[in-house]
Amino acid sequence: MTDDVVTGDVQSIPFGINLSFCVKRWVTPELWAPLVRERLGLDLVQFSYDLADPMWPDAILDRHAAELRRQAQASGITVHSAFIGLAHYTFNQLLHPDHDVRDYAEQWLVRAYRFAALAGIARVGGPLGAIPARLDGTEAEALDAADYADLVARMHRLAEHAKAEGLAELYVEPTPMRREWPWTVAQARRMMDDVAGSAVPWRLCPDWGHGTFEPLYGPDHGAMEPWFRDLADVITAVHIQQTDFLLDRHWDFTVPGKVDPVAAATLLRRTGLAAAPVFLEVFYPFEHDSGSILTALEATSARLKQALA
């Protein structure tokens, strides 16, 4: 991954941060905007729905969306997209065994689109859902055909809603689990084909800790290369994290791991993805002290900015 010569002429890769690090800590724009701008020196953000629950009543959401838009503008921050966070990911969403619960998850996304539009955020995404595990702990290799058809139908409907809200793009984030979907490059391609022509384009946001998960993909999976090489035409954003390929760690880059930021930049350029923004997505235990998170993120942001520049 380091066989390319990086020269002064290479394209700078846009770098920003997902607000996952703010969860339960810096939960309002007046808290996270100055941290992102002044402490981390960044001007590109991916919002997290852990900071604004789309099921809050309209009056609360409208007020928070207006404040987000105002504060981002005042701070010179671009909010590229809004992504599902830990809270909503905890549920089975669009693949819950109860179809009425799937309907609720679909309604959740429609409300998420509305909030994004009000906040001036043009793109929304995240993982789509999970089927349950079996009683013996084994997991199906493929989604049931009816479940898959239902999921694709919902994605087409959701794109209509996104269009009505004036959004520009929707994202699927592949996750490294047989119960979720898509988890292979081939599944991701098939899904992109099956939602082609939707009212607003569905695109992929792969995550460095998902595509490299060795317990699922084995040790010779080629890390992120097959994802980026084979799906470059439908990837328009990327999540980066430090990880050991053994679990989906979402570490910052002060922790030793297998992701080298300079090699990551080279791979993105070589696979034609230098224009896709890369978002650092890190999670910390709730009980981790807040001061040391900021210190670690300062070092991490500086290192990634330099590597991707």
Place this chain on the structure above:
Amino acid sequence: MTDDVVTGDVQSIPFGINLSFCVKRWVTPELWAPLVRERLGLDLVQFSYDLADPMWPDAILDRHAAELRRQAQASGITVHSAFIGLAHYTFNQLLHPDHDVRDYAEQWLVRAYRFAALAGIARVGGPLGAIPARLDGTEAEALDAADYADLVARMHRLAEHAKAEGLAELYVEPTPMRREWPWTVAQARRMMDDVAGSAVPWRLCPDWGHGTFEPLYGPDHGAMEPWFRDLADVITAVHIQQTDFLLDRHWDFTVPGKVDPVAAATLLRRTGLAAAPVFLEVFYPFEHDSGSILTALEATSARLKQALA
């Protein structure tokens, strides 16, 4: 903690499992009930609201509550209580800086009480909420007086709702964070005093990985002993987990750690808590394979059952 002689005459401590291990995997009663009863050999459960979101429409909640009640009865399982899970804990709940968001969190709990009542579950609880971190990452030593008064007022109101639903008990689960409340034995005592006489009694459910968290309490904190010794009159349930006292691990007991189940049983008996049910609460990474979770929980359940018997 092992200075007591355990004889054949000691009281058996009720042991059950929080359904946290089922999150996104065995999400319906027809999945978790046979696992709990047949695979783990347990008949006592603490339900998790990660398996049923109180904000689902009434029609869905009513159906899920009826199915839970039916399946638990058919399987011979007692559902002691229902606790806030990972999804709702991700939010600042009753201590969000926006009071309208606090109102929404209060409404969430009112709906949680309604679901519990319909499902035949007499007790509901969990952590109460979190104030945000400051911009510089430091955290206040104490909750602002107005925030505390607001929280206590909400707890009294919530107890009225719980009474109207016919619930028997509400729980506060102390967490090891300055931004949450209560995090010390003294704070927990004060809160119990301040909600004394509420329409339904508020009680404590301490967690073995919270009261032992050394980054907050220091190395000479006495582990769980001060919590159990000084608060025994207001503790009626306990969460157990394996942990290293360095983070709130929520490991199962196949992982090496600092919690010895036999010493734990001795401590509970010595502090007069042998009648309070102890619930194993474990969390696994979403990408952890489901089969190995069941194997680890079989061994863990057998070990804890033996230690607490």
